[in-house]
Amino acid sequence: MRRRAARLLEEAFLPAVRALLVTALVVHADETFTRTAGATRYLHVAATEHLSLRHTGDCSAAVIDAGQVLPYLSGVLVRDGYAGYTHLDNVLHAWCGAHLLRDLRGIHEADPEGQLWARAMADTLLGAHRLAAIARQRAVTR
Numbered sequence: 001m002r003r004r005a006a007r008l009l010e011e012a013f014l015p016a017v018r019a020l021l022v023t024a025l026v027v028h029a030d031e032t033f034t035r036t037a038g039a040t041r042y043l044h045v046a047a048t049e050h051l052s053l054r055h056t057g058d059c060s061a062a063v064i065d066a067g068q069v070l071p072y073l074s075g076v077l078v079r080d081g082y083a084g085y086t087h088l089d090n091v092l093h094a095w096c097g098a099h100l101l102r103d104l105r106g107i108h109e110a111d112p113e114g115q116l117w118a119r120a121m122a123d124t125l126l127g128a129h130r131l132a133a134i135a136r137q138r139a140v141t142r
Contacts, residue, residue: 018068024048025075061087
């Protein structure tokens with residue numbers, strides 16, 4: 001029974017998830033360290049609001065591509081500053097807002113008096129996010 005379930009997962013479910021992710025207009029990618037089989041590895045994630053696909057490996061472009069999603073995208077890839085994604089020239093790269101806010105906070109906290117611009121930029125981004133959320137709630141489009 002377990003073998004059949006594993007085969008269905010590999011032959012039907014995972015390819016269907018990959019196909020849906022590849023056709024998404026916006027896909028988020030992230031990576032983090034994890035322990036797998038007694039070793040420290042990268043956990044790579046490709047996700048939309050409703051789907052996610054994960055795989056482990058090292059930090060190379062080949063392993064990023066092994067997830068069989070990111071190299072086939074044609075929309076927007078929302079990501080952090082990890083250089084491992086730079087080889088993906090088939091997408092429009094967008095910086096993740098949460099990562100950007102974290103970077104801005106770090107810049108500001110390192111020199112609060114000298115880096116006021118970082119706080120102002122973070123406040124501007126948070127304000128824009130709130131206004132966009134209100135517009136979406138009201139179903140307003142421009």
